[in-house]
Amino acid sequence: MSIVVTGATGHLGRHVVEQLLEKVPADQITAVVRNAEKAADFAARGVKIALADYNNPASLDGLFASGDKVLLVSGNEFDKGRVQQHQGVIAAAKAAGVALLAYTSAPGSLTAALADDHRGTEEALLASGVPYVLLRNGWYHENYTENLAPVLEHNAVVAAAGEGRVSSAARADYAAAAVAVLTGEGHENKTYELGGDEAWSFAEYAAELSRQTGKEIAYSPVSVEAFTGILTGAGLPEPFAAILAGVDASIEKGELVVSTGDLSRLAGRPTTPLSEAIATALKG
Numbered sequence: 001m002s003i004v005v006t007g008a009t010g011h012l013g014r015h016v017v018e019q020l021l022e023k024v025p026a027d028q029i030t031a032v033v034r035n036a037e038k039a040a041d042f043a044a045r046g047v048k049i050a051l052a053d054y055n056n057p058a059s060l061d062g063l064f065a066s067g068d069k070v071l072l073v074s075g076n077e078f079d080k081g082r083v084q085q086h087q088g089v090i091a092a093a094k095a096a097g098v099a100l101l102a103y104t105s106a107p108g109s110l111t112a113a114l115a116d117d118h119r120g121t122e123e124a125l126l127a128s129g130v131p132y133v134l135l136r137n138g139w140y141h142e143n144y145t146e147n148l149a150p151v152l153e154h155n156a157v158v159a160a161a162g163e164g165r166v167s168s169a170a171r172a173d174y175a176a177a178a179v180a181v182l183t184g185e186g187h188e189n190k191t192y193e194l195g196g197d198e199a200w201s202f203a204e205y206a207a208e209l210s211r212q213t214g215k216e217i218a219y220s221p222v223s224v225e226a227f228t229g230i231l232t233g234a235g236l237p238e239p240f241a242a243i244l245a246g247v248d249a250s251i252e253k254g255e256l257v258v259s260t261g262d263l264s265r266l267a268g269r270p271t272t273p274l275s276e277a278i279a280t281a282l283k284g
Helices: 011-021 034-043 083-094 113-128 149-154 171-183 202-213 223-233 238-252 264-266 274-283
Strands: 003-005 029-033 048-051 070-073 100-105 132-137 156-159 190-194 218-223
Touching: 011 100, 011 171, 029 034, 029 202, 034 048, 034 202, 070 083, 070 171, 070 264, 100 113, 100 171, 113 132, 113 238, 132 171, 149 156, 149 202, 156 202, 156 223, 171 190, 171 264, 190 264, 202 218, 202 274, 223 238
Parallel strands: 003 029, 003 070, 029 048, 070 100, 100 132, 132 190, 156 218
Antiparallel strands: none
């Protein structure tokens, strides 16, 4: 029996493999990657490395074995047809007879276009008959804390989220939930709505940044159209900018507030406070 993690050198996948190494022997972990060099550190620690690409279904043949537990980390190529990419993994998992396939999805409450590929993948997974777990991950602290340069340069947090709140958590928190599912029992055919313990507003985020930097940083709410323009002006492709701005519109409606407590329950600890993620980012 092996625990197989796709996208294992990505932001989330790397956290999952690191945390799995604390719980199970390295030779029980298979890291699925597109570039073996990026996984050299895992290989050196005894993790099995498998090369595959979501865009090449043939590369998925033989990837899984009967009884494997699999984490399908959602792809990040928004322009490549993510549902079709994920369906290739689901088909390979079904053919192999895996014991469990966990998928990193989006909150059930999210209606933004970002959620469309996740809903399509969930439908394909449920239709496949493979024992599944839906890990409906909320927003990540790092979506904000990894992009602080323009905020600190202009002393402004700009978003199209109005007074909406976000139950974000650290990637490591979501990874801990995935590891609990992959190494635990009794999670088959369950859906977990995952989010941070404390929801925050962008005004509160700006206030916390001000407190930690000693600068006067204000929240500047803008329209979805204006925010899309700002993102494209910063170099993002227009379709992706529209998707991100659409998430802000969903935040304003309260769609990224997750109050189930599933994340801290699965992780076995409170989720990382936003203030801590800010402090870590400012140190970096």
